[in-house]
Amino acid sequence: MSPRITLATARRVAAQLRRDHRTLALILIVPPALLTLLRYVLDQPPGAFQRVAAPLIGLFPLIIMFLIASIAMLRERTSGTLERLMSMPLGKLDLLAGYGLAFGALAALQGTITALVGFWLLDIDTAGPTWAVVALAIANALLGMALGLLLSSFAATEFQAVQFMPAFVLPQLLLAGLFVPREQMPELLQRVSDVMPFTYAYDALAKIAANDIGGRLWLNVTVVTGCILLALALGATTLRRRTV
């Protein structure tokens, strides 16, 4: 692994994102806009919006980075640039870490903007520290990116990659505890959600929002970090220098 190549890759990915103004604007504007919409949709009963608001700030990057990363890596595969890079002195980790830096920076920006809108304009009230919500948003963005890079190797076209969103992301979101607390779900669904990374991403945010800083929070953070590393390691095995 080489810092020179990792940084060059991060700069290149960032330049690609910068060039696409519309996508960039959507990435930065849609989460605070949706949060605002939800503020008025969940106007009643009192407290309904407060329960989901802080976790949502941290979950938007997870969903959006999953989509962007899977499409970006699919393009690398289909355009031939991945095969070219694999024939050059570039380590697989250089490529993955380069993506991680660029997407992490974008997530930090997105999380900060959403948090500013949420905490200042929409009067979201968290018991825990607001910076921790943004920090978890960045961690979740990296989780989304790592899962997106991994799953992109199972997609042959951009249509397929986009379908991973309802197929892979939506069920996890439904079972994570955001819509219905997990304790109120049937036993079977609770056990299924136990093995889904989103469950831990959501629960970490819910614990911060409740200022419940204890063993359960650290377990959640550990599981999320472990899932990022595992998905990146599995993703690296799909970057092959030799193929049939």
Add this chain to the structure above:
Amino acid sequence: MLPADAAVSIRGLDVRRGRRLVLPGLSLDIRRGAVTGLLGPSGSGKSTLIRAIIGVQIVARGRVTVLGERAGTAGLQRRVAYVTQAPSVYGDLTVRENLAYFARVLAAPDDRIGEVVALVSLGDRMGQVVGTMSGGERSRVSLAVALLGDPELLVLDEPTVGLDPVLREDLWATFHDLTAAGKTLLVSTHVMDEAQRCDELVLIREGRIVAAETPQALLARTGADDVEHAFIALARAAR
């Protein structure tokens, strides 16, 4: 050919795709400092042979030696460059941004970027986004990327497809300039009149080498007027 003169030396190469033996026991030497043309119909095993030389093809058996090392080893990553028919550059970046990125990956000096765009006649297009260029221009950007690392062996898959005749002329002059500077080029093509410009020809059909010699020797041996007819004569004789 003595092995010392060979940039690429292949012995007893088997490549399987599924159950099919795409390359059955292929042996071949490619001369250093020459432009070798690889000719054959599509499906003949041309691309598979190229991929084996680059070291991205999983091979069943045999030995492929490139510039004295086993094909695909890390030491060759800077010494060998490969241009596929896919554009293999970033369509959403400018020519300069593309070259700057790959130059970083290859640890090539920054002034090398100016040299390679001049070689492919794109010096005045540095600021253009590659996605807005024509197919021929894009493949020249891809060729420029391949030249960045000043490779000793340059492997090009159909590099002149869709180019206007003047540019094609310029590119072939560039190829010969490169060999004059001691580089080795392997160029696959199905344009038979381009074959006459190669120093050496390799004709491949159904995974087997039909001929490997200079164009002059090939024409003299077959008594044909051009490479196309020589190819037909050899293919008929093999049947």
